[in-house]
Amino acid sequence: MEFNCNIERKNYKLNVNDRSLQINNDSVSLTYDLSLKTHITWLFRENEINGFILDNIIVEGNTSNMKMLKSFLGGKITFTGIQIFYSYFGTMNFNKQKATKVCTLINAQTKQKFSCKCFKKSILGIQKIHKEIEIIKKASIHGLAPRIYECFESTNCVYLIMENLERFEDQEFMEDDIRLFLYNLIQTIILLHKENIVHKNIKRSHILFNNENKIKLVGFGQANNINIQNNEFRLDIFKIGIIMYKFYQKQNSQNDQLSIIKSETNSLLQSLLDQQNDSTFQFSQLLNHPYFKLLKNEGISLQIQCMQPKFKSHIYQEEEFEPQS
Structure with missing residues (x-):
């Protein structure tokens, strides 16, 4: 992205890419790395963005260009003045x-x-x-x-x-729903691990859905992407086992015994909960487990699927929380 701007009534060229923002003319060249450590304060004229302050330098420009710049920089650097933009x-x-x-x-x-x-x-x-x-x-x-x-x-x-994502309802599910949910969750963790990220705090409250009913994870406060140990990967798998256990525990709440679960279900559950196994976990074996055979028989491909609508619901709790300026 490149456009003209002004600093102290002098003309400059602003150029921004995924790594840096540059402001220069024939005599001056300024370069800023795009990182969360870089702060921008947006300036307004007649309720429209017409510039910003960066490193105590006031940069002014065309409103449409500034809007495009703000959209491009979103998530790449840090803004100030949240109360101006959100309520x-x-x-x-x-x-x-x-x-x-x-x-x-x-x-x-x-x-x-x-x-x-x-x-x-x-x-x-x-x-x-x-x-x-x-x-x-x-x-x-x-x-x-x-x-x-x-x-x-x-x-x-x-x-x-x-x-803005949604949670699934805390209700009983048919076994086919549980099967599809677990299949999607395992696939999501596979992709996460391929990106060298371990979550370490997977639980139902951290599993949300977008508007297309696809799983997305939140709660990354304990996540790690540096010097990961094999037992950290195993922890994510174990957490999936805990979720699976709770699904079937609720389904069989009258008995509250796993002994009534089908053998292939119990086999998968034990594999997920086996924390003593220090070897590298083979996800391909997990996805080919007999527990998921029914899904494949119904023609479900090895891609992340959408959940049924009943997995979703809006959940809000009333509590005062004001963004601070």
């Missing part, structure tokens, strides 16, 4: 340590709803926050995590603006 709608979830909150915000112009994860800087530290955001960003490129639109920062918090 509070409702809270979905917050962690017990009060280090993060997840709420729903509405864009002031488009009125579109977005999910916002708020990180408390004093508890987590900016380095840990940036690591989690970068992991989410990498996973989202492959459709495994929510799409990131923008990142804002205030004195106390970092706000990550993401696509």
Whole structure:
């Protein structure tokens, strides 16, 4: 992207790519790396963006160009002044340590709803926050995590603006539904591991759906993408086993015994829960397990499928949460 801009009434050329933003003319050349450590404050004239402040330099330009620039930079660098762009709608979830909150915000112009994860800087530290955001960003490129639109920062918090997802209802499911859900979840983890990311905190509350009913993971606070040990990969697999166990435990709540589960179901469950196995786990064997034979007999290909609509529902909890300036 390239367009003309002004600094102190002098003409400059602004050029931006995936790695850097450059502002230059015949005598001056400025280059900024695109990272979350880089901060931009947007400027307005008559309620329209007409420039920004970067490194104490005021850059002005055409409104349409500035809008395109803001859209391009979303998620690549950090903005300030979230209250100008978004208003509070409702809270979905917050962690017990009060280090993060997840709420729903509405864009002031488009009125579109977005999910916002708020990180408390004093508890987590900016380095840990940036690591989690970068992991989410990498996973989202492959459709495994929510799409990131923008990142804002205030004195106390970092706000990550993401696509608004939905949870599945906490109800009983038919066995075919459980089978399809687990198949999709395993495929999602396979792709995540191929990107050298371990989640380490997979549970039902961290499994959401987009508008097309496709699984996306959240809750990456414990995730790792550096110097991963084999037991960390095994932990993700074990967590899938826990989810599977709880599905069938609820399905058989009157008996609350796994002994009544079919042999191929119990075989898969034991494979998932076998943490003592230190060897590299072969996902191909897992997806070819007899438990999933019925899906293949029905012509379901080895691709991530969409869930049935009943897996989805909006969940909101009432709690005051105001974005901080």
